[in-house]
Amino acid sequence: MLGLEYFSFSALFSPLFLAFMLIVTAAYFVVIGPLSERIAGSEPVPLSKKISFVCGMFILYLAQGGPISLLGHLMFTFHMTSMALSFIVAPPLLMMGIPAWLWRVILKINPFKKLGFLARPIVAAVLFNGLFSFYHFPDVHDYVMLHFTLHRIYYLVLFIAAILMWWTLINPLPEKDKASGLAKIGYIFLNMVLLTPACGLIIFSIEPLYATYSDPNAWAQAMGYCVPGDPSKLLEAFGGPTFFNIMSTKVDQQVGGIVMKFFQEFIFATMLAKVFFRWYKQENKEDNDMVPGEYSEGSMNRA
Template sequence: MPLSIFGFQAMWSPYLIGVILFLTVLYFLVTVKWRTDFKESEPLKKREAINFVISMILLYIVMGSPVDLMAHIMFTMHMVQMALLLLLIPIVLIQGIPNWLWKYVIELPYIKPVFHFMTRPIFALGFFVALFSFYHLPMVLDYIKLDETLHGMYTFILFLAALFMYWPLINTVEGQPRMKDLHKMGYIIGNAILITPACALIMFASAPFYATYTDGELWMKAMELCVPSSTLAGLSLSGPELFTNMDPMYDQQLGGVIMKIIQEIIFAVVLGKVFIKWYRNEEQNADEITQKALLERQQLNANQYR
């Protein structure tokens, strides 16, 4: 059965198009036209503008195109949606906003202490993994998907948690704490390890977990998150099997596998960039690093013989 039966609004989310356009126009007004109203502002770089526009396009594709509709029909597409929303878009968005604008926002009186606490590496990592894992507990996901407000709030909080998680890795804002390259590599590997149990639970399940993807009545209720209730009332649907031939068990397992694969690819790219930067730094500053290590060793020996 074609997805077009759900109508244009469900397929292409015109309201989200409006939000995306508003954010994009606001971005260029702030970073170009109103830039001189901010202290220490700099001209917008082409790379920053491209990254921001890409992040907005990806956000629309993930949350506003038929991908979002399919994410309510197939668990596999739900996991694709989560992987891109939480693991890719935050990177592009952070790099798309100029450092001077980040600095202005995160140093506002009410934001600074909260942002500083939420972006502490250990806390940020644990907070994101905990929220992601909790969200994919069967009873939790089914409950959240039946309430539009709760679903929207939890998704937004998850996205913020992803931003906090990535901040220690990729921010270049002056005055913000930065992790050493070796610590970054450990941080990335730790993230990949900690998120594995949630994916493994989904991949190696012996039966379908999520009633909102298998129970026709609950599925119809969950579809109200993206399809107007008036449209659903005029349709005679029994369940997601009308739109896919994939068995619910395979759909669930494939979703877990795809989530893990996308995560590993994104983390591998980030890890590779961090490793290359670390290696080049070691090569260029080998003598300085050696002298520093020798000096620290001499000071340690001197303290021992006092």
């Protein structure tokens, strides 16, 4: 299916990365379980938070180590699907899965304390969307894709930037969540606008932009980082990425841009509805908290 049958188990499921993700997940359950008794202020973690964290880890694994990661080297559509899952879907799930008391411990670590200013709404929005857009300039994208160490570093930085971007909306610390509902709504629209130029460049380009999806030699070199063996044999066997693509390179690129924008619009629209109704409910509650009798008595005294 989609050419996956031509690749080995290790190429499809990245066993080392899978082991790493399982270790992190196990560490999470140890910290919120047996070790939680040693942490001041710890509380039992609800099942909903555990499910959220596990789902976030599973999605991140699929996007960065599972079949979607490999497909992302074969088709640009899946590359953008991987990006959306890694930086738009997984971060809020992971953030919601970590309890507030554990966040307080994490944020006491010195490097995180020094980076606090990066979580400010405007800074975080510009940082994440700027890094994401810069990565998708054709020359930058191809260079990063063809240099494995830089590729991993860039993705890690982008993931941290995604968490900072989500912090204003998914702030797990009640004492730090000071943004009003109206401010959060504006912040959501800001993020939606900032990502639009990059997606527009990809969707409306009149020609293929990325060598790693159109040049067989560049594609084979990029594939060499996720598929064991000699990359030249990939060229001998398949001739290039068009062997796997069910669309033309140009259409695949356009669909990829649409997929990314769809993911962002859907996730942020869902968040927008959640923020709006919470804000609306809070405003009504404040109005209802006014006691009619006290208001009438005050009015009579003024009279």
